Amino acid sequence: MRREVPLLITFITGVVFALSYFIPGGWLGQTERVFGDWITIVQAFAVWLGVLNLLKISLIKIQRKEHDWGYSVVIAVCLVGTIAAGMYSGFAPQFESFRDPETPFNFIFRNIFAPLGATMFAILAFYVASASYRAFRARNREATILLIASFFVMGGRVPLLDSIFMPIIDGTFFADFAGWIMSYPVTAGQRAIAIGIALGIMASSLRVILGIERSHIGGGN
Amino acid sequence: MSLDIGVWIGALLTLGIFSFLYRDNPFYKLCESIFVGVSAGYWFCVFFFDNMVRKFYFGVFPSEAGIEPKYFLIVGAVLGALMLTRLIPSIGWISRWPLSFIVGATAGLYMMLFFVSNGLNQVADTMLPLYRETAGGDFDPAETLGTILVFIGTFTGLIYFFFSKEHKGLFGGAARVGIFFLMVTFGAAFGYTVMSRMSLLIGRMDFLFRDWLGLLG
Numbered sequence: 072m073r074r075e076v077p078l079l080i081t082f083i084t085g086v087v088f089a090l091s092y093f094i095p096g097g098w099l100g101q102t103e104r105v106f107g108d109w110i111t112i113v114q115a116f117a118v119w120l121g122v123l124n125l126l127k128i129s130l131i132k133i134q135r136k137e138h139d140w141g142y143s144v145v146i147a148v149c150l151v152g153t154i155a156a157g158m159y160s161g162f163a164p165q166f167e168s169f170r171d172p173e174t175p176f177n178f179i180f181r182n183i184f185a186p187l188g189a190t191m192f193a194i195l196a197f198y199v200a201s202a203s204y205r206a207f208r209a210r211n212r213e214a215t216i217l218l219i220a221s222f223f224v225m226g227g228r229v230p231l232l233d234s235i236f237m238p239i240i241d242g243t244f245f246a247d248f249a250g251w252i253m254s255y256p257v258t259a260g261q262r263a264i265a266i267g268i269a270l271g272i273m274a275s276s277l278r279v280i281l282g283i284e285r286s287h288i289g290g291g292n
Numbered sequence: 293m294s295l296d297i298g299v300w301i302g303a304l305l306t307l308g309i310f311s312f313l314y315r316d317n318p319f320y321k322l323c324e325s326i327f328v329g330v331s332a333g334y335w336f337c338v339f340f341f342d343n344m345v346r347k348f349y350f351g352v353f354p355s356e357a358g359i360e361p362k363y364f365l366i367v368g369a370v371l372g373a374l375m376l377t378r379l380i381p382s383i384g385w386i387s388r389w390p391l392s393f394i395v396g397a398t399a400g401l402y403m404m405l406f407f408v409s410n411g412l413n414q415v416a417d418t419m420l421p422l423y424r425e426t427a428g429g430d431f432d433p434a435e436t437l438g439t440i441l442v443f444i445g446t447f448t449g450l451i452y453f454f455f456s457k458e459h460k461g462l463f464g465g466a467a468r469v470g471i472f473f474l475m476v477t478f479g480a481a482f483g484y485t486v487m488s489r490m491s492l493l494i495g496r497m498d499f500l501f502r503d504w505l506g507l508l509g
Contacts, residue, residue, distance in 0.1 A: 073385050073388070076389060076392075077388040077389055077391070077392035078392070080389055080392040080393050080396060081392040081393075081395055081396035081399070082396065083396065084392075084393050084396030084397045084400060085396040085397070085399045085400035085403075086400065087397075087400065088396075088397050088399075088400030088401045088404070089400040089401075089403055089404055092404040092408075105364055106393075106397055107397075108347065108351070108362070108364075108365055108368060109365070109367065109368030109371060109393070110368075110393075110394060110397055111343050111347050111368070112343060112344070112347065112348050112365060112368035112369055112371070112372050113368060113371055113372040113375065113390050113393065113394060114339065114343060114394075115339040115340065115343035115344045115348075115372065116369075116372030116373060116375045116376060116390070117372075117375055117390075117394070118335055118336060118339040119336065119339075119340075119376065120375050120376055120378060120379070120387075121332070122332050122333070122335075122336045123376070123379060124379070125328075125332050127379065139321070142321055142322070142324075142325040143325075145322060145325040145326060145329060146325045146328050146329040146332075147329065148329065149325070149326050149328075149329025149330045149333065150329040150330075150332050150333045150336075151333070152329075152333070153329065153330050153332075153333025153334055153336075153337070154333045154336055154337060156333075157333065157334070157336070157337030157340070157341075158337070160337075161337070161340075161341050161345070168341075169337060169341050176337060178298060179330060179334070180334065181298060181302075182298035182299070182301045182302045183301060183302070183305060183326065183330050184327075184330050184331060184334050185302075186302035186303075186305050186306050186496075186499070187305050187306075187309060187323065187326065187327040187330070187331075188327070188331070189492055189495060189496060190305070190306045190309040190310065190496050191309060191327065192489065192492050193489065193492035193493040193495070193496045194309055194310065194312060194313065194493075195489050196486075196489035196490050196492065196493040197313055199485065199486050199489050200486075203482075203486065213471060213472075213475045214475075216472060216475040216476060216479065217475045217476075217478055217479035217482065218479065219479070220475065220476040220477075220478075220479025220480050220483070221479040221480065221482045221483035221486070222483075224479065224480045224483035224484065225483040225486060225487060228483070228484075228487065229487070251438075252476065252480060253480060254438065255438045255441045255442055255445075256441060256445055256473055256476040256477070257476060257477050257480045258442055258445075259441060259442045259443075259444070259445020259446045259449060259473045259477075260445060260449055260473040260474045260475075260476060260477025260478075261477055262414045262417075262418055262442070262445075262446040262449070263445065263446050263448075263449025263450050263452070263453065263470065263473065263474065264449070264474070264477070265410040265414050266410065266411060266414050266415065266446070266450060267450065267453045268406065268410055269406045269407055269409075269410035269411035269414070270411065272402050272403065272406040272410075273403050273406065273407050273411070275399075276399040276400070276402055276403035277399075277403065279395060279396070279399040280396065280399050280400060280403075287388075287391055287392065287395045288388045288391070288392060289388070
């Protein structure tokens with residue numbers, strides 16, 4: 072029960088989705104669409120599981136008064152507050168949808184979630200700068216190639232190099248050169264990586280469907 | 293300076309995250325905790341209304357007359373509910389059933405999608421006649437050179453990823469050419485990453501100096 076049923080479910084769903092590519096109509100295609108709808112619902116429960124787990128961990132930390140438990144209070148309050156705002160926005164009759172611009176949920180999204188998310192990624196600009204320094208020291212041939220490629224792509228994609236060299240080179244030479252790099256050498260490299268990924272995913276998917284790879288059910292026999 | 297409470301909240305949270313550049317501090321940790329809590333709550337609500345209300349509830353109980361109820365969706369809800377058994381250690385093993393369903397579906401779907409889009413299509417776009425002509429039927433040297441370059445780059449890049457044979461001799465030379473193309477690709481990817489992060493940083497600075505402080509016109 073604990074191993075056989077999950078392996079059987081994996082095998083059946085995997086085979087249905089793989090075969091429905093070749094036979095999109097009929098009962099196989101219909102089964103695939105039903106499975107697709109089920110996935111959408113299971114995804115929602117998976118998010119609930121994550122949220123409940125976060126709440127459980129935070130409450131345990133608060134109860135035991137562990138190190139920095141005050142931040143767990145903030146997490147729990149913000150979590151419950153956002154859900155409460157979302158439920159009110161979704162069910163209150165004056166709003167058409169929970170995404171309406173006037174809803175409390177949208178206020179939280181616009182003024183808390185979006186600024187925090189954007190700043191979290193923006194802060195990486197500073198760490199990318201220090202990573203650039205390490206990468207661009209051009210200690211060997213490969214690093215030099217990486218340096219040259221990124222220099223021309225960055226300088227060409229924004230009108231920086233063309234503006235600097237305008238008195239010497241007229242037109243959009245650097246923008247065109249960046250375009251050429253993207254169209255040919257980068258395309259070649261990306262294709263090699265993409266084909267490698269395709270082969271890897273096919274092999275690992277087959278292992279999962281056939282039950283050779285069992286890490287998702289705890290591994291072992 | 294803005295008088296909008298929302299702008300003030302956004303600005304203070306932005307400064308809180310930026311304070312990490314100095315060092316890890318309570319102001320940053322507070323903003324980080326707010327982000328964790330709010331984002332978990334946000335995604336909970338999005339999945340609740342989009343997947344559960346719109347897809348499941350209105351699927352089983354259609355709001356308009358004449359639409360057939362989709363009772364088979366109840367099986368999906370039962371499968372999803374089984375996932376919550378993970379929170380109860382004694383019956384947590386049941387959560388492997390919906391997990392297996394998701395893993396199996398993803399494996400089957402991705403196997404074919406990647407085989408076609410990343411495998412067959414990429415190979416087909418590479419295996420082109422190397423002699424290229426313009427629309428008028430004349431020899432096109434730029435396009436010919438580009439096609440040759442893409443063919444050589446893809447082929448040697450794949451040789452580099454082939455680890456079943458030692459990279460020595462002619463094979464090793466081809467692998468080194470492959471590294472050249474891969475490094476150009478990584479360089480371009482790095483350049484784009486830097487630009488996207490800088491773009492976000494400029495956006496946040498614009499928000500602080502224009503929307504909050506009103507220093508920019």
